[in-house]
Amino acid sequence: IIACDVVNPDHIDATFESIGGLDGVKQSLHELVILPLQRPDLFAHGKLLGPQKGVLLYGPPGTGKTLLAKAIAKESGASFINVKISTLMSKWFGDAQKLVTAVFTLAYKLQPAIIFVDEVDSFLGQRRATEHEAVTNMKTEFMALWDGFTTDQDARVMVLAATNRPWELDEAILRRLPRAFEVGMPNEKERAHILRVILKDENVDPDLDYDKLAALCDNYSGSDLKEICRQAALFPIRDLLEQEKNGGDNSQNLRPLQQSDFEKVMES
Numbered sequence: 112i113i114a115c116d117v118v119n120p121d122h123i124d125a126t127f128e129s130i131g132g133l134d135g136v137k138q139s140l141h142e143l144v145i146l147p148l149q150r151p152d153l154f155a156h157g158k159l160l161g162p163q164k165g166v167l168l169y170g171p172p173g174t175g176k177t178l179l180a181k182a183i184a185k186e187s188g189a190s191f192i193n194v195k196i197s198t199l200m201s202k203w204f205g206d207a208q209k210l211v212t213a214v215f216t217l218a219y220k221l222q223p224a225i226i227f228v229d230e231v232d233s234f235l236g237q238r239r240a241t242e243h244e245a246v247t248n249m250k251t252e253f254m255a256l257w258d259g260f261t262t263d264q265d266a267r268v269m270v271l272a273a274t275n276r277p278w279e280l281d282e283a284i285l286r287r288l289p290r291a292f293e294v295g296m297p298n299e300k301e302r303a304h305i306l307r308v309i310l311k312d313e314n315v316d317p318d319l320d321y322d323k324l325a326a327l328c329d330n331y332s333g334s335d336l337k338e339i340c341r342q343a344a345l346f347p348i349r350d351l352l353e354q355e356k357n358g359g360d361n362s363q364n365l366r367p368l369q370q371s372d373f374e375k376v377m378e379s
C-alpha cells in the first residue's frame with residue numbers, strides 16, 4: 112500500500128550542499144524548520160518562537176522544491192514522509208480518510224518527521240463544486256490532525272507543502288502555512304552554481320566554463336539543467352563506442368565531459 116514514501120534521514124541523498132542557488136530560502140528554512148526540529152530546547156522558552164508547523168514552498172516546476180524538502184529532512188535528522196496525493200485521492204478513495212490518519216500517526220511515531228505534501232493545491236485547494244464527499248472528509252481530517260500537532264508544543268512534526276499554483280490555495284490552508292517561500296527560476300549566477308552541484312562527482316574537463324554555460328541556459332530550471340547534463344554525458348559514451356567500432360583500443364577510458372558536449376545538446 113503506497114500512499115506515501117517514508118525515508119529514514121540516513122537514506123536521504125539530498126543535502127543543502129546538493130542544492131544550487133536558493134541561498135536566501137535555505138537560510139530562512141534553516142532557522143524556521145531545521146533548528147526547531149534539531150534543537151527544540153532553544154524554542155521552548157516563551158511563546159514568541161513556538162515551532163513552526165507548516166511552511167509553503169511555491170514556484171515553477173523543476174526549481175527544486177522537492178529537493179529542498181528532502182534536504183531539510185536530512186539536515187534536521189528527520190524522517191521524510193512524502194504524501195502521494197494522487198494515490199491518496201484515486202486508488203484509496205474510500206479509505207483515504209484512514210490513510211490520512213495513518214500518515215499522521217506514523218509521523219508522530221517517527222518524530223522528528225517532515226510530512227511533505229507536493230501539489231498541495233490538488234489536495235487542499237479550493238473546494239470544487241463537484242467534490243466527492245470522501246474528499247471533503249479527507250481534507251477535514253487532514254486539517255484536524257494538523258491542528259492537533261500545531262497546538263502540541265512538543266511534537267516534532269512539520270508539514271512542508273509545495274505548489275506551482277499558490278493562488279489556488281484557499282484561506283483555510285494558507286492560515287496553516289503562515290510562512291511561504293518562493294522557489295523561483297534561477298538567475299545566471301544560480302544556474303552556474305546548480306551546474307557545479309550537478310556535475311560535482313562527474314568526470315568533467317577542468318576547462319569547462321560554467322559561467323558561459325549558465326549564460327547560454329537562459330530560463331532553464333534546475334531540472335532542465337540536470338536534463339542537459341544527462342544528455343551531454345552521453346557524448347563521451349558515444350565517442351568511445353565509435354572508437355571501439357573502428358577497431359580502437361578497448362582499454363580506453365571515457366573522456367571527460369567537455370564544453371562542446373553541452374553546446375551540442377543546446378543546439379539540438
Ligand code: ATP
Pocket residue numbers: 129130131132133170171172173174175176177178179229273274275305308309332333334335337
Ligand atoms: P515540481 O514542482 O515539478 O515537483 P520541484 O520544484 O519539486 O518540481 P525537484 O523535483 O526538486 O523540483 O527538481 C527536479 C530535479 O532537478 C532535482 O532532483 C534535481 O536533480 C534538479 N534540481 C532542481 N533544482 C535544483 C537546484 N536548485 N539545485 C540542484 N539541482 C536541482
